[in-house]
Amino acid sequence: MITDNTSSPKLGHQLSQKEKELDLLLSRYNITASESFQNDLLKQLNTYSDSFKLKIIDFKEPHVISEKGFVSTSYIFSLEGSFNGCLALLNKIEHNPSLGSIKHLNFTKKRNNKTNADQLYVEVILQKNRGL
Template identity: 40%
Template sequence: MKLNKKNKILLLIILISFVLIYKLAISKTFYYAENLHNLNAKLDNIINQNNASKALVIKNKKLDLLLEELHYNQAIKNEQNNLLKIINENTAKLNISVVAFEEPKIIIEKNTKITHYSFTVTGEFNATLLLLNYLEKNAIFGKIEHFTTVKKNNYKENNKYIITEIILEKKTYLNPEN
């Protein structure tokens, strides 16, 4: 097959048209496709960063709540330790002993937190009354809500003693924002 002049011109026109088509249409399509791919990658990156930041914010809030709870529990333990320290100091002076000291019971109603401290002492009646008098005068830990005395006999040692269960109530008013 011979290539004549018309066929050569036709091939040249076809090649030039392919080059023009590529330059005018296809190259821009490839350019826009590459830009679209880059923008989608950036968008995915931004979405992942937002999800990560949201997860960090949620984790931060959870940690703040745990720290507040820890601080709150620590404050209760400090109050309880201070009360026990005062009771032990007075029981040593008055020759009575603490038999039981229970965990404080906390009730929260509206804007008021009520804490009940319950403990049991044993010893002579007058010494127990002096302890009750001291706790009533120094109302740092609240007022005496209730106390019960039970008279017991120790037949082996032939003496009598009193078991007194004391409940202190402390009211704390909370801020309305809490």
């Protein structure tokens, strides 16, 4: 017989204690949620970039705005690669709501005079919102 412990007050208390322990551990090592998220985002981008044969060209410092009890953080990064590869990566990001939402895309095609080939770049602004 399988019992459902999800509504158990004891389990809720245990999860609450575990959350407090993890918060204490993160604060001890001066890791904030935004730094942790930024690292997670970079890991995801690296994984997606490898699978779609893209390069991460630039990852700028996050832009943070606090307003009316909400914190909005914008992550700006640039990729280089094929159009289909860029779209596939962007699709992966869109279908992973924990990463945030794409607010802006800027595709640019530049000619590399050394190789005499066109290169495609995309600048992405990814926004993550959270309450205070």
